[in-house]
Amino acid sequence: MSESLIRNLPGMRDLLPEDIAGWQVIEDYARRIFRVYGYSEIRTPIIEPTELFARGIGGDTDIVGKEMYTFRDKSDRSVTLRPEATASVVRAYIQNSMHRGKGVAKLCYSGPMFRYEKKQSARWRQFYQIGAEALGSEHPALDAEMIEMALGLLESLGVKSKLLINSVGCRQCRPKYISFLRRALQQELSKLCEDCRRRANTNSLRVFDCKIEGCQASIGNLPVITDNLCAECSEHFSMVQTHLNNAGIVFEIVPRLVRGLDYYVRTAFEMVSDDLGSQDALVGGGRYDGLSEVLGGPPVQAIGFAVGVDRLTMVLPLEQRETGNWKPELFLAYKGEAAFNKALYIARKLRRKHCTCYLDFSEGSLKSQMRLANKIDAAHVLIIGEDELQRGRFTIKKMQDSSQWEVSLPELISYFKS
Numbered sequence: 001m002s003e004s005l006i007r008n009l010p011g012m013r014d015l016l017p018e019d020i021a022g023w024q025v026i027e028d029y030a031r032r033i034f035r036v037y038g039y040s041e042i043r044t045p046i047i048e049p050t051e052l053f054a055r056g057i058g059g060d061t062d063i064v065g066k067e068m069y070t071f072r073d074k075s076d077r078s079v080t081l082r083p084e085a086t087a088s089v090v091r092a093y094i095q096n097s098m099h100r101g102k103g104v105a106k107l108c109y110s111g112p113m114f115r116y117e118k119k120q121s122a123r124w125r126q127f128y129q130i131g132a133e134a135l136g137s138e139h140p141a142l143d144a145e146m147i148e149m150a151l152g153l154l155e156s157l158g159v160k161s162k163l164l165i166n167s168v169g170c171r172q173c174r175p176k177y178i179s180f181l182r183r184a185l186q187q188e189l190s191k192l193c194e195d196c197r198r199r200a201n202t203n204s205l206r207v208f209d210c211k212i213e214g215c216q217a218s219i220g221n222l223p224v225i226t227d228n229l230c231a232e233c234s235e236h237f238s239m240v241q242t243h244l245n246n247a248g249i250v251f252e253i254v255p256r257l258v259r260g261l262d263y264y265v266r267t268a269f270e271m272v273s274d275d276l277g278s279q280d281a282l283v284g285g286g287r288y289d290g291l292s293e294v295l296g297g298p299p300v301q302a303i304g305f306a307v308g309v310d311r312l313t314m315v316l317p318l319e320q321r322e323t324g325n326w327k328p329e330l331f332l333a334y335k336g337e338a339a340f341n342k343a344l345y346i347a348r349k350l351r352r353k354h355c356t357c358y359l360d361f362s363e364g365s366l367k368s369q370m371r372l373a374n375k376i377d378a379a380h381v382l383i384i385g386e387d388e389l390q391r392g393r394f395t396i397k398k399m400q401d402s403s404q405w406e407v408s409l410p411e412l413i414s415y416f417k418s
């Protein structure tokens, strides 16, 4: 009796070769754009102490409260698969004394993140982010540069998005605003959903995240943070807008934009797409000036963003996706053992010259090999039969116009070199 089939876990998926072209195009563009803005890559572990996220992201958030993959390792430590990378980057920055270097540390990363979220379209439990963090400055021009870089990535890929910005205040003005908000929420309590009633007393800002229609009406009656900023935050926010205007960047101020992580202060932003349905955020980011101290480090002002690569691939224009497609330059079709060995030899020579070669190991007929060459869209086919072997001249066929001619091995090599 055969065993039952093992499948992947819900919310996890295989990214198959036919899906991957778009991913590689995005990664290539991101690498290029990060380089021109002066970012260097950092790779942090996928598993971290649970406390890093509990403290960094905040115990009252959905991510920490409901969505983390947390378990005990063999030494009975509580460990967590990272739900995001900002906390890890800040931990690495402090631990490796990067704050002692000169100037702003500009770090970028990419990789899988894990959140045990409700299954929904455009929400996966393992998803991928590409992100950037700049640590060591509170200058509003840095906020604008960070936004410009994220937008530049989307624009270079031909992806349309809308930029939403807000200021969520600082440790001085936000507590005052939150007690004001709490009082206002008491008036609305009976009209709110169960989750929001709980949030009203624990993490009041989260009420703004609720997508339930009944709550939306009440949310409209609540005071907004932008009307309650201290003078410094107000000035900072207005300077960020000036720098964005100077860079010709169009934005919308959304005073109810709060982000799902507690570390944000001042600038918060998202880039959303009309083509994504209810999970419309492609990019999320903002300033997190107090996070280093929360993690036991020195005061460090910082800002960053992360783009959701899974979502980005969903809105990537087809022509962009196709530029990442892999196609063989040359398919080597052979008949018989000696021809097969010759094909291996020729492929080896050409690959050293960076020519993409493909040969079929299933030992099919010449006809079936030609069919396969067509199917995988090979640009040329080289036919190696007994006759060709003896003469040392091979037939090459250009698939686009079906023209064919004979070549010696040196002629073949110089053809692909050019």
Ligand code: HAM
Residues within 6 Å of the ligand: 083, 084, 085, 086, 115, 117, 122, 123, 124, 125, 127, 128, 129, 131, 132, 133, 260, 261, 281, 282, 283, 284, 285, 286, 287, 288, 303, 304, 305, 306, 307, 308, 309, 310, 311
């Ligand atoms: P976030 O808003 O939680 O921010 O995530 C950033 C982006 O990751 C989202 O806009 C979305 O595109 C994608 N994303 C999030 N969850 C999922 C999911 N379950 N499935 C698919 N895509 C998802 C952060 O993670 C912050 N660390 C960003 C940041 C960096 N802030 C400052 N620096």
